[in-house]
Amino acid sequence: MSRDYANRKPKSSGKGSRSSRASKKKPTNRFPIIPWLLVIGLVTGFGYFLWAINGSSGNGESSVKPKTTTAQPETKVTPAPKKDPNALPPKPQEEWTYLEELENKKVEVDVPNSGVVSSGLYQMQCGSFRKESQANEMKARIAFMGMEAMVKRSEGSNGVWYRVVLGPFESKREGERNRHKMQNGGINTCKIWLWN
Template identity: 65%
Template sequence: MSRDYANRKPRAGAKARAPQRKKAPKRSFPYLAVFVILTLVIGFGYFLWSINGSSDSSVVSEPAQQPKKKTVSTATVEAPKKVIKKDPNALPPKPQEEWTYLEELENKQVEIDLPQTGVVSSGIYQMQCGSFRQESQANEMKARIAFQGAEAQVRRSEGTNGVWYRVVLGPYPNKRDAEHNRHKMQNAGLNGCLIWLWE
């Protein structure tokens, strides 16, 4: 026979029992914690009191000078010098700038030693950027060079290989000018330009 205790109704004459709560144990006063805190506070106060006068004693005062004895009947006594306290965080005075290279550069002359190439130059250079069998191709390259701000010429030459149309720039009075124009052509995509001395 099974009994249902969960749904069982209480008896009519029985009193309902109220749940009993356990009483919390009384806590004693924390004497040890209070003692440790008081000891730390007193120790910290003593530490502050002991370092209070240490900053004044760190400045070394100069001893007062002894009065100088003079042979004159009215001797004068010098007063002791005052000790000036220096701020340890103060910055040193700004140094004065004494630069001399500005004046030297204004009057400086630079001498350059050019290496001897061994080539006797008459001072006239030419630059050839292409050589074509057909004159129309040479004229196309001449137009591309004109877009770069340089003036080119198409020259017809006959040799053992037949007729060629050369695209030539110049003459230039020195090689530096020819090199300058060659760099302009290289930036435009014309990489086949050659410089030679025109005889």
């Protein structure tokens, strides 16, 4: 058996038959309603938005003028002078009364009269010892600080004491100044009294 392939009609494939069927269908002329309604709605909404913001402006004035029923004479309004943006605000008024009360207030201080008349001379005692050698030792420490001290012997009901004394100073302030020097040198026991 011999087959004649030359005179035979070619078979059409499945893909080719579908495409030929689709091409044979009539084209439909449907109008796409949903996309067009969406576009019309968006354009209308945008137009309404523009119309709504048209009446408002940056300084709060409306472009729409209200209708007046009665004719009123127009009055010229003079614009207020422009304020300097760098100008300071006016000084506020004070509401306090204590300032006036303090200016008129008088303070009275009672100073008790102790009957002691100051000679004006002060002394500074930095130590009091039973042994003279201890007093001389402190006197030497004070000499190394650049000041001159004296050792005074005093007798009382408690016995004999040797006091290390600096001075006399003309004012208590001068004595305080020397006491600070002693504190810087490590001697913190100094007291300032009137010279006697």
